Amino acid sequence: MSLVGKVVIVTGASSGIGAATAEAFAKQSSKVVLTGRNEANLxxxxxxxxxxxxxxELLLIVADVTTDAEKIIKTTIDKFGQLDVLVNNAGYGEGGSILDINVDQFDRVMNTNVRSVFLLTKYAAPHLVKTQGNIVNVSSVAGLRSFPGVSxxxxxxxxxxxxxxxxxxDLAPKNVRVNAVNPGLIVTKFYQGxxxxxxxxxxxxxHSKTTHPLGRVGQPKEVADAIVFLASDSSSFMTGxxxxxxxxxxxxxxR
Incomplete structure (x- = not known):
């Protein structure tokens, strides 16, 4: 898939989809930057x-995407001299009805899932322009459909x-592609949040085996394989x- 030697940042690489994605890029002989808050899990x-x-070739960066976005990009460039792929995987969730949730909960979720992605993208973009690289964001079926209690x-x-x-x-004229994956229920520890x-x-x-038409839930590797596809030249005419x-x-x- 032409990913040999490419420098790839995977945020939230300490578990679940992020860990599986890091492993998938390692299989492709990419140079993988693993970032997350839990050093032992990294x-x-x-x-x-x-x-x-x-x-x-691996680089571990113990960091919080909500506060360390610039550090993550700078440390990567200092180590490898370039950046080819940014995988914005780190995510966070809290539940609750609009009658129960508070502003602090809103800020915590939005800071991790949106603001940190903006910052990482902002700092990474000039380097991705140089390599004509790409970005893969890890979203959710919850971005496509509405569910109660998790507004x-x-x-x-x-x-x-x-x-x-x-x-x-914005980046198409620079030949930098940006795509996202929207997983359904994937068996990870994300539910603990x-x-x-x-x-x-x-x-x-x-229960979810009945709400996913294929009759089962997903595994992290299935999302990781899609991320690798979107990051590779196999998806060269896909963006947005x-x-x-x-x-x-x-x-x-x-029904």
Missing amino acids: KATEAACKAFNSKV VYCTSKAALDQFTRCIAL FGVSEADYAKYVE ATLPIDGGKQATCP
Whole structure:
């Protein structure tokens, strides 16, 4: 897929989709920058990448995307001298009805899911112009469809989808592509951020097998493979796309 030697930043690489994405790029012999807040989990991702490819070049940056966007880009350039792919994967969610949520909750979700992506994109764009690289944002089916009790999360992902399309148009004259993936329910630890117990999550996973037309939920690798595709020359005529990886959930209506 022409990703050998490409410098790729993956935010939120310490678990779930981010960890699987880092491993997928390691398989492609890319130079992978792993960023996240949990150093121990980042090291676990590092070990998994090296298990796939013992010669892969990796850079670990312990950082919070809401405060360290400039640091992440600068450290990458200082190490590798270029940037080819930015994967904005780090995400955060909180639940609650509009009757219950407060401004602090709104700010926390929007700061991680929208503001940090803006900052990382802003700092990365000049370097991506030099390499004619690309950006892949990790959105959600919640950006395409509405669900009760998670209004702020849905709003943040809808904003990310629109940001993806707008920045794709801004950067198209520079031959820099910008796309997004919109996962359905993927089995990760992301649910913990919503304060859901493991027992309730297990029930939700079972229920979700009935709400995804393919009759099952997804795995992180399935999203990672789509991200690698969008980052590669195999998708060279795609930009501004929001690609559902959701077993068909975005195509359904309640009945």
